[in-house]
Amino acid sequence: MAYSDKVIDHYENPRNVGSFDKGDDSVGTGMVGAPACGDVMKLQIKVSDTGVIEDAKFKTYGCGSAIASSSLITEWVKGKTLDEALAIKNSEIAEELALPPVKIHCSILAEDAIKAAVSDYKTKHGDK
Numbered sequence: 670m671a672y673s674d675k676v677i678d679h680y681e682n683p684r685n686v687g688s689f690d691k692g693d694d695s696v697g698t699g700m701v702g703a704p705a706c707g708d709v710m711k712l713q714i715k716v717s718d719t720g721v722i723e724d725a726k727f728k729t730y731g732c733g734s735a736i737a738s739s740s741l742i743t744e745w746v747k748g749k750t751l752d753e754a755l756a757i758k759n760s761e762i763a764e765e766l767a768l769p770p771v772k773i774h775c776s777i778l779a780e781d782a783i784k785a786a787v788s789d790y791k792t793k794h795g796d797k
């Protein structure tokens with residue numbers, strides 16, 4: 670199966686790899702796994718006092734498409750509000766990266782990871 674140029678670019682030069690301190694109040698952490706293939710994605714957001722995501726980082730143990738999806742979504746969420754981040758659809762990621770049907774679940778992993786990170790942040794701040 671051939672990867673698209675954009676997948677290869679993100680795979681070879683992943684943006685925002687790393688992690689923040691999980692215990693930091695301004696950080697939300699999302700960790701999700703794909704039952705289909707066993708891949709795991711950790712995605713973290715750093716949120717400003719005004720509720721804007723100012724930074725994001727990820728660590729993904731998985732295929733090229735999963736790494737590219739998480740790399741792309743960390744770029745997309747920067748500068749967004751939590752609600753705007755929640756509105757990102759896996760189909761937008763799949764389209765941007767030209768993922769083939771068998772790799773759609775890799776982009777779903779990224780959508781789920783950002784939702785989990787936002788939800789973790791909200792729980793920390795007493796907001797369900």
Ligand code: FES
Binds near residue numbers: 706707731
């Ligand atoms: Fe093996 Fe995703 S299926 S890395």
Ligand code: FES
Binds near residue numbers: 705706707774775
């Ligand atoms: Fe399972 Fe990509 S995350 S193949």
